[in-house]
Amino acid sequence: MTDGLSFRAQTRQWLERNCPASMRLPITAEQMVWGGSRLHFDTDDQRLWFERMGARGWFAPGWPKEYGGAGLDADQVRVLEEEMTALGCRQPQFNLGVWMLGPVLLEVGSEAQKREHLIPMTQGRVRWCQGFSEPNAGSDLASVRTSALRDGDEFVVNGSKIWTSYGDVSDWMYALVRTDASAKKQEGISFLLIDMRCAGVSVKAIELISGKSSFCEVFFDSVRVPARQLVGPLHGGWTVAKRLLLHERAAMSKFSEGAAPSHDPLAVALPYLMDGDGLLREPVWRDRLSHLLMDAHALALTSRRVHEEAMAGQDVSASASIMKLVQTEQEVAKYELLQQLMGHRGLGWEGDAFSPDEHDVCRLWLLAKTYTISGGSSEIQLNLIAKRVLGLPG
Amino acid sequence: MLGETAKSFLHARSPISALRRLRDERSALGYDPQLWRDMVDLGWSAMVFPEAAGGLDFGFKGLGTVFGQCGRTLAATPLLSTVVLSGGLLMQCASAAQRARLLPQVMAGDTLMALALDEGSRHDPRRVMAQASRVDSGWRLQGDKCFVLDGHVAQQLIVVARSGGVAGDEDGLSLFLVEAGAPGVSVQRTHMVDSRNAANIHLDGVVVSDSALLGVAGGGLQPLDRVLDRARVCLAAELLGLMQEAFDRTLVYLKQRVQFDVPIGSFQALQHRAARLFVELEMLTSCVAAALAAIDADDPQLPLLASLAKARASDLSERLLGEAVQLHGGIGVTDALDLGLLLKRGRVLQQSLGDGVFHRDRYARLKRF
Numbered sequence: 001m002t003d004g005l006s007f008r009a010q011t012r013q014w015l016e017r018n019c020p021a022s023m024r025l026p027i028t029a030e031q032m033v034w035g036g037s038r039l040h041f042d043t044d045d046q047r048l049w050f051e052r053m054g055a056r057g058w059f060a061p062g063w064p065k066e067y068g069g070a071g072l073d074a075d076q077v078r079v080l081e082e083e084m085t086a087l088g089c090r091q092p093q094f095n096l097g098v099w100m101l102g103p104v105l106l107e108v109g110s111e112a113q114k115r116e117h118l119i120p121m122t123q124g125r126v127r128w129c130q131g132f133s134e135p136n137a138g139s140d141l142a143s144v145r146t147s148a149l150r151d152g153d154e155f156v157v158n159g160s161k162i163w164t165s166y167g168d169v170s171d172w173m174y175a176l177v178r179t180d181a182s183a184k185k186q187e188g189i190s191f192l193l194i195d196m197r198c199a200g201v202s203v204k205a206i207e208l209i210s211g212k213s214s215f216c217e218v219f220f221d222s223v224r225v226p227a228r229q230l231v232g233p234l235h236g237g238w239t240v241a242k243r244l245l246l247h248e249r250a251a252m253s254k255f256s257e258g259a260a261p262s263h264d265p266l267a268v269a270l271p272y273l274m275d276g277d278g279l280l281r282e283p284v285w286r287d288r289l290s291h292l293l294m295d296a297h298a299l300a301l302t303s304r305r306v307h308e309e310a311m312a313g314q315d316v317s318a319s320a321s322i323m324k325l326v327q328t329e330q331e332v333a334k335y336e337l338l339q340q341l342m343g344h345r346g347l348g349w350e351g352d353a354f355s356p357d358e359h360d361v362c363r364l365w366l367l368a369k370t371y372t373i374s375g376g377s378s379e380i381q382l383n384l385i386a387k388r389v390l391g392l393p394g
Numbered sequence: 395m396l397g398e399t400a401k402s403f404l405h406a407r408s409p410i411s412a413l414r415r416l417r418d419e420r421s422a423l424g425y426d427p428q429l430w431r432d433m434v435d436l437g438w439s440a441m442v443f444p445e446a447a448g449g450l451d452f453g454f455k456g457l458g459t460v461f462g463q464c465g466r467t468l469a470a471t472p473l474l475s476t477v478v479l480s481g482g483l484l485m486q487c488a489s490a491a492q493r494a495r496l497l498p499q500v501m502a503g504d505t506l507m508a509l510a511l512d513e514g515s516r517h518d519p520r521r522v523m524a525q526a527s528r529v530d531s532g533w534r535l536q537g538d539k540c541f542v543l544d545g546h547v548a549q550q551l552i553v554v555a556r557s558g559g560v561a562g563d564e565d566g567l568s569l570f571l572v573e574a575g576a577p578g579v580s581v582q583r584t585h586m587v588d589s590r591n592a593a594n595i596h597l598d599g600v601v602v603s604d605s606a607l608l609g610v611a612g613g614g615l616q617p618l619d620r621v622l623d624r625a626r627v628c629l630a631a632e633l634l635g636l637m638q639e640a641f642d643r644t645l646v647y648l649k650q651r652v653q654f655d656v657p658i659g660s661f662q663a664l665q666h667r668a669a670r671l672f673v674e675l676e677m678l679t680s681c682v683a684a685a686l687a688a689i690d691a692d693d694p695q696l697p698l699l700a701s702l703a704k705a706r707a708s709d710l711s712e713r714l715l716g717e718a719v720q721l722h723g724g725i726g727v728t729d730a731l732d733l734g735l736l737l738k739r740g741r742v743l744q745q746s747l748g749d750g751v752f753h754r755d756r757y758a759r760l761k762r763f
Contacts, residue, residue, distance in 0.1 A: 266761065266763065270763060280758075280763045286755070286758050286763065287751070287754055287755070287758075289758065289763065290754040290755070290757050290758040290761075291754060293757070293761065294702055294705060294706060294754065294757060297681075297698075297702055298677040298678070298680060298681050298702065298706060299677065301677075301680040301681055301683075301684045302676060302677050302680040304680070305679075305680045305683065322673050322676055325673060326673060326677070379666070381669075382665070382666040382669040382670065383662070383665065383666075383669075385669035385672060385673065386662075386665035386666065386668060386669040387665070389669075389672065390645060390665075390668055390669065390672060391645075391649070392645075392648060392649065392659040392660065392664075392665050392668065393649060393656075393657050393659055393660045394656070394657075394659070394660030394661075394662075394665075
């Protein structure tokens with residue numbers, strides 16, 4: 001067992017020496033380095049940081065060395081995360097595969113799958129996307145219809161996926177496919193790994209009301225997938241997916257780590273509301289702003305309380321649904337209010353007649369409409385709270 | 395530990411039926427003196443005073459738990475007016491002599507005190523207009539106070555009156571100790587919807603000596619605000635407990651009530667409404683806990699947190715208690731069901747020491763907009 005104190009000291013020292021200063025600043029979406037076949041760096045510091053962390057196996061520090069990790073135990077992984085947070089180190093690569101698929105492969109993948117897929121993830125050479133939702137399967141994910149029919153030592157896949165983030169720049173997809181159309185919904189689903197460069201795979205970007213997005217539709221036209229890419233048992237994909245979704249929350253927090261803070265509503269609002277004396281005299285706007293700030297304050301206090309209770313070993317399993325519900329609804333409410341108090345200036349689509357802040361607020365007002373829908377809609381979260389936390393029947 | 399003691403004590407000695415009895419018997423005192431004595435024996439009247447002053451130095455986190463359980467059981471006690479408001483003001487701005495005279499009696503439960511502050515229909519300390527004018531070696535008080543909690547059972551009053559400035563000014567407020575039986579003081583009990591104690595007090599040329607002035611003449615607002623914030627947090631804690639009780643009962647009803655051959659709790663519309671109320675209760679729990687901790691830590695953020703907690707508790711109580719009645723259907727509007735008593739107390743708590751509108755305005759002012 002490693003001496004915890006010296007590991008922390010070593011880790012801190014290494015990070016201080018090897019994490020370039022520019023890699024310690026809050027990160028914006030444009031600055032994210034995505035592992036995959038299109039890996040590229042905008043700055044030398046990005047490359048350095050990527051290469052140094054990769055060489056140490058620290059893209060996946062808790063994984064066994066034979067699969068490209070650093071073989072650290074859970075405590076050491078936590079120490080590394082804490083030291084990175086303390087120093088403000090950003091993630092050297094963003095990689096859905098490492099954070100979501102990798103842990104699942106380690107748990108239920110075959111040896112061949114682990115060797116084929118884990119190492120390229122830890123080297124940042126392969127980019128993964130998630131193929132779950134379909135036009136007919138959103139909240140009701142178990143209704144997936146994309147079929148995978150066995151033909152010799154291959155599956156032939158037909159159908160489509162929707163809301164696939166970054167589908168147009170990804171190398172591989174992990175997908176839920178239907179392998180038994182006669183069984184009960186959840187019992188006829190399999191978990192399949194699909195090479196996006198296969199013949200028959202096509203991708204179309206989805207434009208949102210807010211403009212361009214990372215979301216895509218992915219179409220499968222008789223795509224042949226080797227049977228060895230089946231993860232877990234045939235027809236056992238629903239269980240694999242549930243395991244994967246457990247890792248989603250931790251993955252989401254890595255995405256938001258060190259992200260630049262979103263708009264401070266008071267700072268944005270005041271110039272639009274102040275009169276000549278610098279006072280906010282309009283009582284209705286003042287009251288609405290006060291409401292908004294109080295909501296945010298209550299959420300921050302709740303987030304802190306959840307963290308403290310988790311640290312104290314209490315059961316905080318209810319909190320995930322509550323936080324997702326409240327955070328997203330508050331973002332919607334915030335941008336609604338900001339857009340409204342900007343008046344028509346908050347409704348510019350493009351061009352320099354509007355300030356960058358005004359454009360941001362308008363686009364975010366529109367994009368925020370996705371927050372309460374994706375990742376488990378507000379209605380689904382309410383169902384979960386009602387049934388699992390409050391024990392209401394049905 | 396304290397929470398468990400408070401819970402079992404109050405459930406045994408003062409469940410909701412105790413308030414119902416006080417109401418139905420038209421109790422002149424509006425509280426049970428024996429119950430108060432037992433609470434004093436448990437240390438509740440000394441809990442938040444420093445050891446140096448003879449108190450237990452237990453802090454407001456503990457008192458908050460007591461208030462929460464009082465909310466659940468609707469226990470009628472002089473805790474807020476005597477201990478938190480008046481005792482708090484004695485600690486903040488009384489002279490050593492004043493404190494020595496009154497604080498031991500407060501802690502022993504022997505003297506009840508009340509703060510006479512409000513004048514308009516809604517809480518607004520800055521709008522105090524009752525006059526305090528200088529006379530030979532003393533002061534003359536003239537004015538009308540209303541919604542004085544425990545006003546008709548208190549032996550000692552603390553009256554907020556204006557010795558300078560005009561209504562709306564922050565400067566010029568003074569605090570005076572006034573005997574309830576002093577010449578010129580007339581107390582009229584007001585019968586409130588929650589069956590708890592409140593009174594209007596008319597001050598007609600009430601003369602008090604210099605030794606009745608608490609703290610600095612004209613400088614009363616600052617210590618008053620500090621004590622009011624502590625009281626607001628206690629009220630938020632009581633309101634939270636009350637709402638949790640109402641919510642728990644509603645949940646039981648949703649699971650038990652069968653209509654159309656199924657428990658009505660299986661209807662998604664009702665499930666979503668219940669889930670949303672639960673989420674709001676969790677958020678409020680965080681706010682109240684943070685505010686109580688801020689009192690004990692002497693955190694400069696206390697005014698902000700007090701307004702946050704009182705505003706949210708007030709607003710949520712409006713929604714949650716209304717929903718609780720609605721979700722109970724017909725029986726929800728009957729007097730027989732305890733829910734009505736929770737609703738009524740909830741509303742009085744909402745209006746005490748500033749509702750959501752008042753505190754959102756204050757929050758904005760504290761945030762400088």
